[in-house]
Amino acid sequence: MDRSSRLAERAAMMPRAVRDFRFALLAAALVALCVALARPSWTLPRPAYDLLLVVDVTGSMNARDYMLDGNPAARLDAVKKTLRDLIARLPCRSRVGLGIFTERRSFLLFEPVELCDNYSVVDAAIASLEWRMAWEGDSRIASGLNSAMEIARSLDADLVFLTDGHEAPPLPASGAPPFEGEPGKVGGLIVGIGGGSLVPIPKFDDMGREIGFFAMADVPQENRLGLPPADASSRPGWHPRNAPFGGEAPRGNEHLTSLRGEYLQTLARRIELGYVRLQDARQLEAALAENASRRMIETAVDLSPIPAAIALAALVACYGALPLSRLVGPQRGTSHISHKNERTTS
Numbered sequence: 001m002d003r004s005s006r007l008a009e010r011a012a013m014m015p016r017a018v019r020d021f022r023f024a025l026l027a028a029a030l031v032a033l034c035v036a037l038a039r040p041s042w043t044l045p046r047p048a049y050d051l052l053l054v055v056d057v058t059g060s061m062n063a064r065d066y067m068l069d070g071n072p073a074a075r076l077d078a079v080k081k082t083l084r085d086l087i088a089r090l091p092c093r094s095r096v097g098l099g100i101f102t103e104r105r106s107f108l109l110f111e112p113v114e115l116c117d118n119y120s121v122v123d124a125a126i127a128s129l130e131w132r133m134a135w136e137g138d139s140r141i142a143s144g145l146n147s148a149m150e151i152a153r154s155l156d157a158d159l160v161f162l163t164d165g166h167e168a169p170p171l172p173a174s175g176a177p178p179f180e181g182e183p184g185k186v187g188g189l190i191v192g193i194g195g196g197s198l199v200p201i202p203k204f205d206d207m208g209r210e211i212g213f214f215a216m217a218d219v220p221q222e223n224r225l226g227l228p229p230a231d232a233s234s235r236p237g238w239h240p241r242n243a244p245f246g247g248e249a250p251r252g253n254e255h256l257t258s259l260r261g262e263y264l265q266t267l268a269r270r271i272e273l274g275y276v277r278l279q280d281a282r283q284l285e286a287a288l289a290e291n292a293s294r295r296m297i298e299t300a301v302d303l304s305p306i307p308a309a310i311a312l313a314a315l316v317a318c319y320g321a322l323p324l325s326r327l328v329g330p331q332r333g334t335s336h337i338s339h340k341n342e343r344t345t346s
Contacts (some may be wrong), residue, residue: 025318032311040303046091047294054099054106054148054156055079056163056193057131058139059214060257062202063164065195069332074202075193076131078278079091079162083126092116093297097157099148103136106148112157132208139168141260142176145190145267149179152186158292159188159273166194168219170252173229179271189274189291190267191284194259199255214255222250243316 057076066078087096097112109125145161152159200213228244237247261277268275274291276284 003082019157022318025314029311029318032149032307032314033228036306036308036311038304040307041300042303043298044295044301046299047289048094049090049158049288049292049294050095050112050151050155050157051188051288051292052097052099052108052112052157053083053126053150053160054101054144054151054162055083055129056101056102056139056141056144056161057129057133058102058166058168058200059131059134059137060139060164060166060168061193062131062204063194063199063257064202065197065258075164076129079193080126080129082278082281083162085124086284087115087122087126089281089285090115090298091297093295093299095157096122097155098122099128099151100129100133101141101144101148101161101163102134103138104140104143104147106144106151108151111155123145129282131204137168140165141167141263142164142171142179145271146177146179146181146294149181149186149271152188153181158288159186160272160288160292161188161192162191162193162278163264164194164257165264165267166257167260167263168254170223170254172223172226173227176267177200181271184272186271187273187291189276189287190264191287192259192261192264192277194257196258196261198253198256198258201255214329216251216253216255219250219255220250221254224250303333 023262055076057167061076061079062074064072064074066073066075066076068081090096092115094115095112095116098109099106100109101107114124115122140162143311144163148159148161202210203212203214203218205211224245232238232245233240237243237246238245239247259277260274267273274287276287278284
């Protein structure tokens with residue numbers, strides 16, 4: 001008996017209910033596949049944002065108090081990964097611009113652009129951020145934030161200012177410079193970067209090679225511009241004219257760094273921005289939903305994966321699950337034929 005005859009015999013021995021069910025599955029798979037090829041879609045309202053991302057690239061952002069892929073990572077690397085994950089989550093028709101902060105001002109790299117049409121460019125720009133972009137060693141956070149607010153206002157965008165809050169040199173006794181803009185005019189948030197424990201700041205030579213960490217003598221431990229602090233008169237060697245800050249060299253831990261969260265929250269309240277500590281893109285997106293302005297847009301959602309999945313499931317059931325009955329069916333049929341042949345012989 002040839003192969004086609006055996007297949008025909010097996011098909012004949014298969015229960016009619018099974019044959020009908022297989023036909024129904026094949027028909028359902030064909031219909032679902034045709035629907036998937038038609039690319040159905042559904043329009044849903046989704047929030048879109050106009051954002052200016054300003055990233056602190058000063059020396060303290062090289063401190064390693066994050067973990068990426070099981071290895072210690074610099075703060076700047078954690079920021080870049082989170083921002084790249086964030087833009088992948090934002091809906092199309094959102095606009096994203098990028099800037100950096102160093103010394104005492106923020107610098108615009110590019111204005112907000114439509115995200116989906118320019119995704120690869122925005123992603124590559126974020127990935128290319130590094131500390132070598134800094135043109136000065138100072139890190140005057142309050143002044144840089146004021147500058148970033150003015151840029152965001154001119155672009156009609158919400159500000160996302162990412163920094164560890166480490167002022168270098170330290171703030172004078174008079175505190176942070178006043179905010180010259182109008183509080184609440186720009187929305188957005190300050191994102192605090194870093195851990196709660198003091199960690200050393202890597203030090204690099206002129207060729208960009210790491211040569212150790214900053215020591216106490218390498219950085220100013222006190223800002224001696226302006227009026228001295230209220231306790232200056234109690235310091236050793238104090239003289240109201242010759243040594244208004246005391247007669248000894250200042251000591252402190254400004255060569256170490258940690259997240260200055262309380263200071264950043266104070267700045268955020270002063271200019272009416274939100275504040276969040278960096279964790280991941282999902283948490284940052286939730287913070288944006290609470291603090292940034294949203295434009296509700298109609299977004300087409302592709303529904304073709306649903307009928308495609310139904311077609312695949314029908315084919316798997318037809319050619320995967322149901323053939324098990326064929327393994328049982330022929331055995332029963334063969335036994336029936338054998339008994340019939342025995343009766344005929346006898």
